[in-house]
Amino acid sequence: MLLIPRHLTPLVASGWLNVASNIALLVALIVGEAASALAQTAPPAAAQPTGRGGPVFDGRRGATMVPTPRTEATATIDGNLDEPAWRTAAALTGFSQFFPLDGVAAEDSTEVLVWYSATDLHVGIRAFAPPGSVRATLADRDRITQDDNVQLFLGTYDDSRQAFVFGVNPFGIQSDGVLNETGAQSGGGFTSSSARSRESADLAPDYVWQSKGRLTPWGYEVEMRIPFKSLRYRAGDEQRWQVHVIRTVQATGHEESWAPAVRAQASFLSQAGRLTGLRDLRRGLTLDLVPTVTSSVAGAPVVGNSRWAYTRSDPDVGGTVRWGITSNLTLSATANPDFSQVEADATQFALDPRSAVFFPERRPFFLESQEQFSVPNQLVYTRRIVQPAAAVKLSGKYRGFDIGVLSAVDSRDGSVDDAATPVYNILRLQRDVGAQSRIGLVYTDRVEGNAFNRVAGVDGRYVRGLLSLQGQFANSFTSTPLGQRSAPLWNGAATITGRQFYARYALSAIDPDFLTSSGFIARPGIANLQATHRYTFLGRPGALVENVAPEIYVLGRYQYDAFVGGRAPQDRQLHLRGNMRLRGGWQTGAQVLIESFGYDRALYANYVTFRPVAGGGEAAVPYTGTPTLSNLDWVLSVATPEFKRFSFNTFYIFGRDENFPEWSSARVSIWQGALNVRPTGQLRLSATWNREAFDRQSDGSEVLFRNVRRLRSEYQVTRQIFFRLIAEHTRARQDSLRDDGRTERPVFLRSANGTFRRAAAFDQERLRFDYLFSYLPTPGTVIYAGYGDARAANEPQGPEKLARTRDVFFVKLSYLYRVR
Numbered sequence: 148m149l150l151i152p153r154h155l156t157p158l159v160a161s162g163w164l165n166v167a168s169n170i171a172l173l174v175a176l177i178v179g180e181a182a183s184a185l186a187q188t189a190p191p192a193a194a195q196p197t198g199r200g201g202p203v204f205d206g207r208r209g210a211t212m213v214p215t216p217r218t219e220a221t222a223t224i225d226g227n228l229d230e231p232a233w234r235t236a237a238a239l240t241g242f243s244q245f246f247p248l249d250g251v252a253a254e255d256s257t258e259v260l261v262w263y264s265a266t267d268l269h270v271g272i273r274a275f276a277p278p279g280s281v282r283a284t285l286a287d288r289d290r291i292t293q294d295d296n297v298q299l300f301l302g303t304y305d306d307s308r309q310a311f312v313f314g315v316n317p318f319g320i321q322s323d324g325v326l327n328e329t330g331a332q333s334g335g336g337f338t339s340s341s342a343r344s345r346e347s348a349d350l351a352p353d354y355v356w357q358s359k360g361r362l363t364p365w366g367y368e369v370e371m372r373i374p375f376k377s378l379r380y381r382a383g384d385e386q387r388w389q390v391h392v393i394r395t396v397q398a399t400g401h402e403e404s405w406a407p408a409v410r411a412q413a414s415f416l417s418q419a420g421r422l423t424g425l426r427d428l429r430r431g432l433t434l435d436l437v438p439t440v441t442s443s444v445a446g447a448p449v450v451g452n453s454r455w456a457y458t459r460s461d462p463d464v465g466g467t468v469r470w471g472i473t474s475n476l477t478l479s480a481t482a483n484p485d486f487s488q489v490e491a492d493a494t495q496f497a498l499d500p501r502s503a504v505f506f507p508e509r510r511p512f513f514l515e516s517q518e519q520f521s522v523p524n525q526l527v528y529t530r531r532i533v534q535p536a537a538a539v540k541l542s543g544k545y546r547g548f549d550i551g552v553l554s555a556v557d558s559r560d561g562s563v564d565d566a567a568t569p570v571y572n573i574l575r576l577q578r579d580v581g582a583q584s585r586i587g588l589v590y591t592d593r594v595e596g597n598a599f600n601r602v603a604g605v606d607g608r609y610v611r612g613l614l615s616l617q618g619q620f621a622n623s624f625t626s627t628p629l630g631q632r633s634a635p636l637w638n639g640a641a642t643i644t645g646r647q648f649y650a651r652y653a654l655s656a657i658d659p660d661f662l663t664s665s666g667f668i669a670r671p672g673i674a675n676l677q678a679t680h681r682y683t684f685l686g687r688p689g690a691l692v693e694n695v696a697p698e699i700y701v702l703g704r705y706q707y708d709a710f711v712g713g714r715a716p717q718d719r720q721l722h723l724r725g726n727m728r729l730r731g732g733w734q735t736g737a738q739v740l741i742e743s744f745g746y747d748r749a750l751y752a753n754y755v756t757f758r759p760v761a762g763g764g765e766a767a768v769p770y771t772g773t774p775t776l777s778n779l780d781w782v783l784s785v786a787t788p789e790f791k792r793f794s795f796n797t798f799y800i801f802g803r804d805e806n807f808p809e810w811s812s813a814r815v816s817i818w819q820g821a822l823n824v825r826p827t828g829q830l831r832l833s834a835t836w837n838r839e840a841f842d843r844q845s846d847g848s849e850v851l852f853r854n855v856r857r858l859r860s861e862y863q864v865t866r867q868i869f870f871r872l873i874a875e876h877t878r879a880r881q882d883s884l885r886d887d888g889r890t891e892r893p894v895f896l897r898s899a900n901g902t903f904r905r906a907a908a909f910d911q912e913r914l915r916f917d918y919l920f921s922y923l924p925t926p927g928t929v930i931y932a933g934y935g936d937a938r939a940a941n942e943p944q945g946p947e948k949l950a951r952t953r954d955v956f957f958v959k960l961s962y963l964y965r966v967r
Contacts, residue, residue: 205241211420302389400732433471519551533561732788927963
């Protein structure tokens with residue numbers, strides 16, 4: 148089933164796109180693009196006065212094409228729109244409600260002022276609101292979703308596919324990132340949130356820009372300046388950029404849009420307005436240098452006595468350089484980068500142990516331009532690169548292609564046997580097709596000594612009106628000392644996004660031999676066939692019930708070989724969901740989960756029981772579970788609005804579900820809750836609690852219990868300085884396993900050397916504290932000082948009470964030097 152031409156297969160399998168090829172591609176693109184930029188360089192034309200006297204563009208009247216005024220005046224970013232330039236700016240008014248009901252006038256009045264100079268885009272916001280209704284706190288970057296906020300979407304390539312996102316709360320606290328429309332599924336799940344008909348932005352990237360805001364008697368006012376150095380855009384003398392402005396009003400929970408966007412569209416960005424007439428933009432030399440110094444002292448108990456010893460590492464020096472070759476192509480390189488995480492990953496448990504747990508990327512070098520490496524099925528997952536000694540990355544657009552090229556030399560800590568240095572090469576190409584559609588190619592390569600893993604694939608998305616179609620095919624080529632293998636991955640989906648009717652049909656399949664050492668596959672060897680239908684009943688403006696959304700979700704999960712062979716699915720799921728949103732932002736939901744799960748022999752391959760044999764003694768017997776388990780679960784969920792001081796959301800699952808440790812039925816009780824409290828404008832407390840209990844259906848005894856409680860507290864001293872404490876307590880308890888509901892014999896686990904050990908009861912407890920002081924005046928310039936403390940208790944092996952197992956002090960210093 149390979150889509151790769153037969154005569155090219157040996158080239159792909161032999162690593163035709165290796166390090167040398169990537170370097171050659173980098174050099175060719177850099178030289179060609181830099182030469183093109185020099186050839187087009189000309190003395191900038193003198194700025195001409197617009198003479199428009201502050202034109203008004205009313206979105207509800209369809210005035211969404213905005214000739215943007217230019218002036219060479221300066222403005223102090225202080226939150227006061229009182230400089231003369233603001234009086235001649237274009238005014239964007241006439242906002243419409245987008246969520247939860249589209250097509251009606253916004254309840255709140257908003258005015259967005261826009262003008263530009265040779266080097267910066269200036270945006271001013273006047274948001275009117277009833278006295279006392281504005282939600283605003285002093286917060287860390289990207290943590291403004293609980294406040295009133297305004298988001299500016301800039302589609303600098305005018306392609307209806309991707310946009311920079313710049314958000315501010317009433318104090319001008321920043322949130323930024325990128326929206327890359329990929330057709331991700333919305334709605335559904337265990338929570339009670341309603342589908343919003345638009346995808347969420349990725350807030351991981353951070354850009355350099357300025358903003359400041361203030362509360363006023365009539366609402367709030369914010370001033371923004373976005374340097375063209377911080378943007379990527381097409382080459383050319385005149386620019387036309389897409390622009391969306393979304394205002395979130397927490398008092399009502401409504402989203403309001405300047406461009407009259409509607410839900411009955413597969414693309415949100417395609418409904419944007421336009422900033423036109425942007426001429427002679429000057430970025431100058433775009434060169435950023437970020438030297439970094441880190442140091443740490445780690446403590447651990449001394450084996451054989453009760454002493455505690457600390458080991459201090461020498462200061463580690465590294466750095467990153469970014470060069471904007473042109474306005475749409477950026478080269479980044481790093482040597483001995485600092486990838487220390489100042490916040491540990493939150494503990495996660497998989498409800499289905501057959502699926503791996505995903506942890507998001509947090510490291511700055513890989514977060515930059517990561518939208519250029521976005522691939523369906525996570526075929527690019529940079530956390531596979533453990534600790535690179537050096538890495539280089541090229542990203543942007545070139546001759547109509549979106550380009551992402553990444554090469555990295557990892558340390559031996561990331562190798563299989565510490566004998567060789569892994570080398571990664573990743574290439575991602577995407578090409579716009581038509582107004583909103585796209586086709587893409589991906590190639591990943593990981594080489595370690597004589598072993599390699601390579602993946603080549605093609606994917607695409609077709610968008611037209613309410614309909615979007617997606618498809619992907621990839622093939623992996625793997626060579627190890629045990630031999631070579633090749634295997635495919637493929638999927639397709641069709642989505643209809645109407646104003647009230649939503650439908651999605653999807654098929655995905657992964658061969659059991661498919662392997663990606665540069666990506667993330669939660670579970671190989673399966674095929675999923677699924678369908679979702681949802682109809683949203685919309686209430687009238689101001690009604691108590693704003694919308695009600697019943698939904699039907701059907702899934703058939705197959706072993707890959709069974710699907711290819713036309714046999715029945717292993718698992719079947721029918722979920723009946725109903726979500727409701729009330730006036731003010733209250734949300735509630737209820738679900739019925741009707742499921743059947745088939746026995747998966749691979750999961751229990753090392754399980755055995757012993758049975759008596761004639762003549763005495765016992766013989767090991769392979770574990771054989773019940774062919775099918777039937778489940779019936781109920782789900783309740785509630786979410787409050789974002790009140791001035793707090794918000795809360797929770798869901799609860801109860802009923803009959805599978806007991807995976809023993810493959811039998813269990814009475815399940817799963818509760819998750821999240822509480823956010825803002826006692827003052829500077830203090831934030833976030834608490835989450837995840838509790839799971841599985842009791843045997845046969846006798847009611849407990850077989851599995853897991854509990855994770857996490858508290859995150861932040862005190863924001865100023866916009867640049869905060870203190871943070873994260874405390875997390877985890878408890879995992881499991882009973883001695885038995886062949887529940889069948890022979891009741893004890894379960895033994897077969898070790899790699901052929902011996903057996905009893906699957907005995909255990910009780911594990913963990914406690915972790917992470918303290919952090921942060922001074923972050925701008926992305927790239929930062930001072931971190933932190934302390935982490937880890938404690939553990941293990942029964943029957945280990946201390947019965949929590950005892951410290953490790954602690955660490957660390958300091959990180961980095962400085963962004965932007966060459967002017």
